[in-house]
Amino acid sequence: MSTFFNLLIKELKSIIRDPKMLIAMFIVPLVMIGIMYGVMAATMQEQVKQVERESKIVAIIDLDHGQWSQRFIDYLESIGVSVKLVEGISETNTADLMEKLGVKILYIIPSNFSEALSANKTGIIEYYVLLKSLTFGEFGLGASAEELVNSFAENITRSIITREGIPKEFIEHPVNGSIRAIIGNKVFTRPEQVFMGVFMVSLIIPLVAFIMLIFIIQFAVTSMAVEKEEEMFETLLTLPVNRLTIIGVKLLVSVIIGIAYVAIYGFILIWFFTGSITIPSGATTSVNIFDILPPATAYYLGIGLIGAVIFGLLLAMVLSLFAEDVRTAQLISNYALMPLIFMFFVPMFIDISGLSYIVKTILSLIPLANIGFIPKLSILGHNELAMLAGISNIVYAAIALTLAHRIVNTEKIFTAKFFKRIKKKR
């Protein structure tokens, strides 16, 4: 068996069997996220049902008693809404009245309602919504109550346009806009789709990669610290195996677990969103973002991401060599991650279009942060800077690798300490 697979199998066995690693870093977060998403999904679904249920029963105080108020009542009943007509009001408090009637929506049709409509004037229906539980679902009641009124208004409009013989499309949209967005030298007819695409490339993809990187860094650092905590590190350094192979195996295992982690999280997230939230069809995009961006952008972004991940990992691994135990390792990885997080979010808040070429060049060279700049630089036509940003991360990764190589092949791998410790014995 090759030394690489020997170390790989040992790593996987240790991780799978170590309840601390398995529970703290894998099962607990997954269960917590699963429960959180599940509870959120179930709650939201229940509250949507609550709104549907409670908006099916309404009370109406008809002060008009005209043909149009009757038509409103008939309309509601025709669409399955149960109407409780309130006659001879004895309650002076609206809330008490609604409570007594067992409704959460109360419409009041004023006395001049039919008269106004008959004179082609806007009729007003007042409505009250009783908020008791103050849940998110209950806040939807107002929208449901309004929807019933709007639906009735549309019904009237349709009757009128049918009666008058006017085309429905004309009444609904007498004037329409036709929007075009220009990005670089390309024109797009659906700018919201372009925005969503750019948002995906410049934020979501790097964000997913970054979340994975954070997990992988913490895992890799912990895994190196475990060697010291289990007092195997000194032995490991004297085995006939290239020390970079030891680090490489730890990185590989961390990446494998990181990918599995993100895949499971992603599955739960997708399940949550598709299970509980209906996305309006207009919000979906069929635009291929790489049709918008110059063709090479995908390569620059890919290279940049790979470089960033390797750089981050090696940086973490080098730092982990300074850790004496798992606790110090976690501390070190947190210190290392804080500036990375800051650097990662910088591009989201910087408008680079107005900056000078030199500043754009400098920004494209900032490790990790430049990932977020790559799509923007491409869109602005600075493909050479997008390429520079992608390649620079590979260069940083190579520098980190050289640094790691120098450390692991000298006694620094053994003597480096984050906190100075008095040697009891020589």
Place this chain on the structure above:
Amino acid sequence: MSEFIVETRDLVKIYPGGVKGVDGISFHVRKGEIFGLIGPNGAGKTTTLRILATILQPTSGQAYVAGYDVVREASMVRKVISYLPEDAGAYKYLTGLEFLEFIANFYARNEDEKIRIIHEGIALSGLGDRLRDKIKTYSKGMLRRLLVAKTLMIRPILAILDEPTSGLDVVNAVMVRDAIRKYVHEKGVTVLLSSHNMLEVEYLCDRVAIIHKGRIIAEGSPRQLIEEHNVENLEEVFVKLVGGGIE
């Protein structure tokens, strides 16, 4: 290959901060012998062993293992040594058997050799069926026996044992000493060990070097040193030499 398995010349190690770990040590270990470095805590025993095990690098001087320079040919040195640190542990979520197999995989050239190595490890450890249990369930003595087994089972050209019986009770210490002595004489392995247990050294070692404040102050067979200093045992030699100088 030189007649010496270990050869050091004026070995100096100065730690960052100026603390001297060893201060001009020169000694050699012949093939097949058990050589002991003895001395008080902080004398430089572990530093010397770590330099020979390629973990630390000397500030000056030379050290060779089986003819390989420990600095320039560190990767070759690692192929011929097997090192047992004083504070060694093992992967507690592996079974003893899996741990022996993990170590054997680094050295075995084929499956037959791997099986042979593991069988020797099983015999050396004396742990029997407990080898199928996870290491986290082992007592300190059992763990040390497993570690001595993993160090010797590969039949290294040089076994480096740092305080092999440190912290063990009498029974376990005797078992470990017997295993080392028996295996080394049967298989012709060369051993360099450190200890501050003079009885252990007298029992195990063919030759010893007494190290104090980073320097070797006496070298020879235990019998020779005892006779030279006209005392009863090695402990008395040690006390006579370092006297009140122990810090």
